[in-house]
Amino acid sequence: MDDNEERKKLYDDTAKRVFDANMRGNLSVGEMSFLLSLLDQVMMKRQYPDLVQLLREWKDSKADEEINLIIKETLINIDFNNQKSVIANLDIIKDLLGVQGGQEDA
Amino acid sequence: MKARARNQVPEETLYDLESEYRVLSSMLHSEEACIEAYDQLSISDFYSPQNGNIFAMIRNLYERDLRPTYVELLKEGHSLGILTSPNDIEQLHYVASQYIDDENIKYWIKRVKDKSRLRKYEDFLRNSYQSLAEQKEIDVEQVLMEAEEKLTNLTALEIDDHVDSPFEMAALGYDEVERRFLRYKEIKELHKGVLPMDGLTTGFNTLDRVTLGYKPGDLIILGAQTGHGKTAFALHTARAIAVEQQKNLLYLNTEMSRQQIALRWGSILSSIEHDRIRKGDINESELSIILNAYSRLRESGFYSYPCPNLTPEKSISIARKFKVQRNIEMMIVDYVGRMEKHDPRQAEWQVLEQIVKTQKMLAQNLNIAVMVLVQLNPDGTLQGARRMKNECDLMLKLAPLSKEELQDNEELKKYKNPNYYLVIEKNRDGISGMGIPIVFDQQKQTMKDAERIS
Numbered sequence: 210m211d212d213n214e215e216r217k218k219l220y221d222d223t224a225k226r227v228f229d230a231n232m233r234g235n236l237s238v239g240e241m242s243f244l245l246s247l248l249d250q251v252m253m254k255r256q257y258p259d260l261v262q263l264l265r266e267w268k269d270s271k272a273d274e275e276i277n278l279i280i281k282e283t284l285i286n287i288d289f290n291n292q293k294s295v296i297a298n299l300d301i302i303k304d305l306l307g308v309q310g311g312q313e314d315a
Numbered sequence: 316m317k318a319r320a321r322n323q324v325p326e327e328t329l330y331d332l333e334s335e336y337r338v339l340s341s342m343l344h345s346e347e348a349c350i351e352a353y354d355q356l357s358i359s360d361f362y363s364p365q366n367g368n369i370f371a372m373i374r375n376l377y378e379r380d381l382r383p384t385y386v387e388l389l390k391e392g393h394s395l396g397i398l399t400s401p402n403d404i405e406q407l408h409y410v411a412s413q414y415i416d417d418e419n420i421k422y423w424i425k426r427v428k429d430k431s432r433l434r435k436y437e438d439f440l441r442n443s444y445q446s447l448a449e450q451k452e453i454d455v456e457q458v459l460m461e462a463e464e465k466l467t468n469l470t471a472l473e474i475d476d477h478v479d480s481p482f483e484m485a486a487l488g489y490d491e492v493e494r495r496f497l498r499y500k501e502i503k504e505l506h507k508g509v510l511p512m513d514g515l516t517t518g519f520n521t522l523d524r525v526t527l528g529y530k531p532g533d534l535i536i537l538g539a540q541t542g543h544g545k546t547a548f549a550l551h552t553a554r555a556i557a558v559e560q561q562k563n564l565l566y567l568n569t570e571m572s573r574q575q576i577a578l579r580w581g582s583i584l585s586s587i588e589h590d591r592i593r594k595g596d597i598n599e600s601e602l603s604i605i606l607n608a609y610s611r612l613r614e615s616g617f618y619s620y621p622c623p624n625l626t627p628e629k630s631i632s633i634a635r636k637f638k639v640q641r642n643i644e645m646m647i648v649d650y651v652g653r654m655e656k657h658d659p660r661q662a663e664w665q666v667l668e669q670i671v672k673t674q675k676m677l678a679q680n681l682n683i684a685v686m687v688l689v690q691l692n693p694d695g696t697l698q699g700a701r702r703m704k705n706e707c708d709l710m711l712k713l714a715p716l717s718k719e720e721l722q723d724n725e726e727l728k729k730y731k732n733p734n735y736y737l738v739i740e741k742n743r744d745g746i747s748g749m750g751i752p753i754v755f756d757q758q759k760q761t762m763k764d765a766e767r768i769s
Binding site: 213214217218220221224225228229231232238241242245246248249253254290 | 344381382384385386387389390393398401404408411412414416
C-alpha cells in the first residue's frame with residue numbers, strides 16, 4: 210500500500226468509526242458532525258490550520274469545566290461551509306482560552 | 316422469450332461493478348477525478364442502482380459547491396435519512412475503499428461507460444428479437460429501417476455530435492435573421508442607431524462598438540511584449556465584466572502570487588499608484604479609499620486561481636468546475652507561454668498552437684468566452700501567429716506608441732494623451748486591421764479609450 214492509499218484508508222476508517230459511534234449512541238449528531246468536519250479539514254480541505262492549533266492549545270490548557278463546555282458547544286455550532294462562522298467561532302474560542310489563561314495568571 | 320434472449324449473454328459481460336466502485340471511490344478522494352467523472356458519466360451509466368444513488372448524491376453535493384468527500388457524503392446520507400443501518404455504512408465504506416491511482420480515472424470511467432453502452436446494445440437486441448417474435452405480419456423494410464436508426468444512435472459517441480437536418484438548419488437560419496431584424500429595428504427606434512452589445516463588455520467603448528462584446532464560444536487572443544500590460548489588460552477586462560457588470564469570471568494566472576494579484580486590484584479600483592500601495596507609502600485617507608475599493612471587489616464575480624504549473628488539461632478541469640459551480644461567463648488565462656509542455660521535443664509555436672486549439676474547444680463546449688494572453692517577440696511578432704489566428708475569433712495586440720508615431724501621425728493628434736495602440740488583428744464578426752488609441756496608466760494599472768479632442 211503506497212502513502213497516498215494509506216492516507217485515504219486512514220481517512221475513510223476514521224470517518225466510519227466516528228459515524229459508527231453516533232449509530233451506537235456514543236456521540237450526538239452535533240458531535241459526530243463536528244468530528245467529521247474536523248477530519249475533512251485536516252485531511253482533505255486544509256482550509257483552517259488555525260483550528261488544529263487552537264484545539265491543541267485547548268487540550269493543553271487547564272480550562273475549568275464550564276469553559277470546556279462552552280468551547281465544546283461553540284465548536285459543535287461551527288458551520289464549516291460558512292467562512293465567517295468559522296472565523297467568528299474560532300475568535301470566541303481564542304478569547305475563552307485567553308480569559309482562562311488570564312485567570313490562571315491572576 | 317425475453318428470458319431466453321437474456322440468458323444467452325453472460326451477466327458479467329453487461330456490467331463491471333469493480334469499475335463502478337473505483338470511479339466512485341476516486342470521486343470521493345480527488346476533486347479532479349470528481350470533475351472528470353461528473354462530466355463524462357450520468358446516473359444511468361451505473362448498473363447497480365445503489366452506485367447510481369451514490370453518484371447522484373456526489374453530483375448533488377458538487378453542484379451545491381461542496382467538495383464531495385467521503386465525510387460530506389456520510390453527512391448528506393445521514394441528513395437525508397438514507398444511511399440508517401450499519402449495513403448501509405459498511406456498503407458505502409466498501410465502495411470508498413476501492414482505491415485507484417486517481418490519475419487513472421479516465422481508464423475506469425471508460426470501463427463504466429463501455430459497459431453502459433453494451434447494456435444499451437443488449438437491450439436493443441433483446442427488444443428487436445422480441446418484436447420479431449411477436450409480430451405476425453412484418454414490414455421488413457420498416458423493421459430494418461427502425462433497427463438501423465436505433466443502432467446508429469448507439470454507435471454515435473455521446474458527445475456534442477449533432478447533425479443538423481435541413482429543417483433544423485432552415486429554422487436556425489430564419490431565427491437568426493429574425494433576431495437580427497428585430498434588433499436592428501430596436502437600434503433604430505430605441506437606441507438611436509447605437510448597436511447594443513451581443514456579449515460581455517470589453518471595457519473599451521470603441522472595441523465594444525467594433526466587436527459587440529465577447530460572445531459565448533469566442534476565443535480571444537491578446538498579445539503584448541513583456542512588461543507591456545498583459546496582466547493589466549486582463550484585470551481591466553475582469554474589472555469591466557466581474558466588478559462593473561457583476562458577471563462571474565475565472566482568472567487563471569501562471570505567474571503571479573495571490574498577494575500580487577490582490578495588491579493589483581487595490582491600485583486598479585482605487586486609482587492610487589501601484590508602487591506606493593506595494594510599499595505601503597499611503598496616508599490614512601488613501602487607506603480608506605482602498606478599503607472602499609476592496610469592498611467592490613468583495614461584491615464582484617471575480618474568481619482567481621493562481622496556478623504556476625498550469626497545463627491545458629488542468630485549465631479544462633478548472634473551467635468545468637467553475638462553470639458548474641459558479642456559472643462563469645468568461646475565463647482569462649494569463650498567460651499561455653507559462654503553461655507546462657506535454658512533450659519537451661515540441662517547438663514553442665507547436666505547443667502554443669495546441670493550447671490555443673484546446674482553449675477554443677473549451678470555449679465552445681462550455682459556451683463561455685475564453686481569453687488567452689500570449690507574449691510577443693521583442694520585434695512585436697508572434698511565432699505561429701497565423702495558425703493561432705485561424706483558431707481564434709478575435710486577435711488583439713497591445714503595443715506602445717513610439718514618439719515618432721505620436722509626432723507624425725495626424726490621426727493620433729486628434730486624441731488626448733494616447734500612449735498605446737490596441738490593434739485588432741482579426742475580428743471574425745466585423746472590422747479588423749484597425750488600431751484603437753488608448754491610455755494605459757502603468758502606475759495605476761488602468762486602461763481606457765483615449766478621448767477624442769473635440
